[in-house]
Amino acid sequence: MEDLILQICEILSAAMAAVPTPELFEATMMQVRESSKSFTSLLLSLMHNAHWDITAAVRSIEAATASTDKFHNTSSTTSIVSAYHAKYALESYISRKIFQGFDHETFYMDGSLSSLLNPDQFRRDCFTQYRDMKSMDPTELLGILPTCHFGKFCSKKYLAIVHPKMEESLFGNLEQHSHVQAGNHPRSEFYNEFLGVAKTVWLLHLLAFSLNPAPSQFEASRGAEFHPQYMDSVVKFSGGRVPAGQVVGFPVSPGFKLGNGSVIKARVYLIART
Numbered sequence: 001m002e003d004l005i006l007q008i009c010e011i012l013s014a015a016m017a018a019v020p021t022p023e024l025f026e027a028t029m030m031q032v033r034e035s036s037k038s039f040t041s042l043l044l045s046l047m048h049n050a051h052w053d054i055t056a057a058v059r060s061i062e063a064a065t066a067s068t069d070k071f072h073n074t075s076s077t078t079s080i081v082s083a084y085h086a087k088y089a090l091e092s093y094i095s096r097k098i099f100q101g102f103d104h105e106t107f108y109m110d111g112s113l114s115s116l117l118n119p120d121q122f123r124r125d126c127f128t129q130y131r132d133m134k135s136m137d138p139t140e141l142l143g144i145l146p147t148c149h150f151g152k153f154c155s156k157k158y159l160a161i162v163h164p165k166m167e168e169s170l171f172g173n174l175e176q177h178s179h180v181q182a183g184n185h186p187r188s189e190f191y192n193e194f195l196g197v198a199k200t201v202w203l204l205h206l207l208a209f210s211l212n213p214a215p216s217q218f219e220a221s222r223g224a225e226f227h228p229q230y231m232d233s234v235v236k237f238s239g240g241r242v243p244a245g246q247v248v249g250f251p252v253s254p255g256f257k258l259g260n261g262s263v264i265k266a267r268v269y270l271i272a273r274t
Contacts, residue, residue, distance in 0.1 A: 020210035
């Protein structure tokens with residue numbers, strides 16, 4: 001409990017900063033992870049209620065992860081994830097989709113080059129947007145400005161994460177999908193939970209482009225050796241130490257190298273080398 005209170009105090013203290021700092025970026029990344037876990041839990045619960053074959057879904061996610069990995073041979077690793085750990089595979093899927101394009105100033109939603117043409121002004125504008133948006137309710141904001149940049153980001157990412165067959169299976173219809181495709185934002189519990197993730201990632205992105213130098217994003221590749229200085233295992237091992245011979249089964253969330261030399265570790269699902 002004391003650790004939790006300390007973390008909350010650190011976040012609140014960082015949030016009051018008048019200028020963007022690496023500490024503020026770290027605190028916001030903590031919020032990204034918490035909101036991502038919450039949305040993942042809801043999605044997994046809906047899958048169970050819809051009688052999904054969770055094991056088959058996890059295998060599909062793993063196959064997609066392996067097919068996009070160009071740097072590591074996966075022949076030395078197993079693709080089996082226990083049903084108990086399905087939440088990590090699902091969180092990995094969500095993270096990969098929502099962070100795609102994070103390195104670009106608009107997530108590649110347009111061809112903007114403001115960060116290159118006038119970098120100082122762009123950094124100031126990003127931090128102003130961060131401060132303006134931090135305390136906003138995303139539902140209220142999108143009710144007023146559904147097609148603002150953040151609204152377009154939410155639409156793009158929702159459609160990337162929740163494909164039509166998934167939504168129809170979970171809810172029995174495509175009502176939310178149709179709303180989003182039309183440029184609107186449903187007022188459902190599910191979409192509201194998604195907005196929680198979208199907002200924290202959007203704020204993190206604004207902070208990334210506010211900082212000079214900008215954080216450098218990295219991801220642990222499937223089959224890579226475990227490096228404790230850059231990675232955190234999402235599964236806790238007996239004794240608190242990762243045993244020898246563990247490699248990355250799949251990345252769960254990205255890490256960042258910050259301008260002050262600190263590292264936000266990538267979260268990974270580890271498996272024994274075979």
